[in-house]
Amino acid sequence: MYEFDLSCPKAFNFIDVVYSHGWYQLPPFEWETDSESLTRSDDYGEQVIDWEMRATGDGKGVQLRTNAEFKFHEPLRRLGRQMLALDDEFDAFHQMCDLDPGLHAAKSRGKGRILRCPTVWEEVVKTLFSVNTTWNQTRSMTRNLVGKYGRRSPDGRASFPTPAIIAQIPEYELQQQCRIGYRAAPLALLARQICDGVMDLEALRSNRWDPDQAEAYLRSIRGIGPYAAANVMMLLGHYDHLPIDSWFRKTMRETWFYGQEATETEMAASFDRFRPFRTLVYLFYDWDSARSENR
DNA sequence: TTCCAGGGGTAGA
DNA sequence: TCTACCCATGGA
Numbered sequence A: 001m002y003e004f005d006l007s008c009p010k011a012f013n014f015i016d017v018v019y020s021h022g023w024y025q026l027p028p029f030e031w032e033t034d035s036e037s038l039t040r041s042d043d044y045g046e047q048v049i050d051w052e053m054r055a056t057g058d059g060k061g062v063q064l065r066t067n068a069e070f071k072f073h074e075p076l077r078r079l080g081r082q083m084l085a086l087d088d089e090f091d092a093f094h095q096m097c098d099l100d101p102g103l104h105a106a107k108s109r110g111k112g113r114i115l116r117c118p119t120v121w122e123e124v125v126k127t128l129f130s131v132n133t134t135w136n137q138t139r140s141m142t143r144n145l146v147g148k149y150g151r152r153s154p155d156g157r158a159s160f161p162t163p164a165i166i167a168q169i170p171e172y173e174l175q176q177q178c179r180i181g182y183r184a185a186p187l188a189l190l191a192r193q194i195c196d197g198v199m200d201l202e203a204l205r206s207n208r209w210d211p212d213q214a215e216a217y218l219r220s221i222r223g224i225g226p227y228a229a230a231n232v233m234m235l236l237g238h239y240d241h242l243p244i245d246s247w248f249r250k251t252m253r254e255t256w257f258y259g260q261e262a263t264e265t266e267m268a269a270s271f272d273r274f275r276p277f278r279t280l281v282y283l284f285y286d287w288d289s290a291r292s293e294n295r
Numbered sequence B: 001t002t003c004c005a006g007g008g009g010t011a012g013a
Numbered sequence C: 001t002c003t004a005c006c007c008a009t010g011g012a
Helices: A014-018 A070-083 A091-099 A101-108 A120-128 A135-149 A163-167 A171-178 A181-195 A201-205 A211-219 A226-235 A246-254 A264-269 A278-284 A287-294
Strands: A002-006 A030-032 A037-043 A048-055 A062-066
Touching: A002 A070, A014 A048, A048 A070, A062 A070, A091 A101, A101 A278, A101 A287, A120 A135, A120 A181, A120 A201, A120 A226, A135 A171, A163 A181, A171 A181, A201 A211, A211 A226, A226 A278, A246 A264, A246 A287
Parallel strands: none
Antiparallel strands: A002 A062, A030 A037, A037 A048, A048 A062
């Protein structure tokens, strides 16, 4: 087993990033509560690599562990940094946190980083699986897809299936095997579009994209609407498109709208003063305090 | 049986 | 911009 540390910013907490949203519960991520380690397996073509991240002993950094040979260490180091957003700056967001007491805790803990997947493809597929369903079913769909179609490491751990793998599987089989319902059609189509070079999701990580342009590109994917696109935008490091779903509506109703239903326009407007970090505010705001103030 | 869940697509007003 | 309707899945 090889071990090496990732250098981290001053205000950084590994567990906060892992718990920033639900991705750590979706395979191939595996979160071990006792050891507080995040494990996964990734398909590097010639082989599938098992690796894990955990907080260093002093709690301020991240240790990466793998049994992969040396040539994979630098790619894994880069991947770890990208997945934890270690090279992203959050100073402007933390400055903005002074605007509202509900954000003071987020600032003092240095929150803002969100756990990401290695590929935009994986982010989009998982987001597609979270649309119009329960979280338990999202977990089940992802587990099925990874378990049935992901290439396996020598230790038998499954990686997230690549577009090339999914593009070869008939739509009805995806639907039946993974229990993903109508999501099979957009999933199969997206995999084919990527393989045919019609769609290049990974290019969205580059800086040449204007955020609105990137959002429009995501919206052009079948099955990706306003909510799903905003969710992927957040994972790409753009925080101004609000992922308005049933949980968002419920939170708004219980806090800033005093028990009343609000339209999407009204809800979005209530976040105007937090541009361009509206999604981070939604994720890291102290909603529990806001709720108790309304009681 | 019916409703609902971390919505999307389409049509129509 | 908003509403109505349908879409599939499985648990309550």
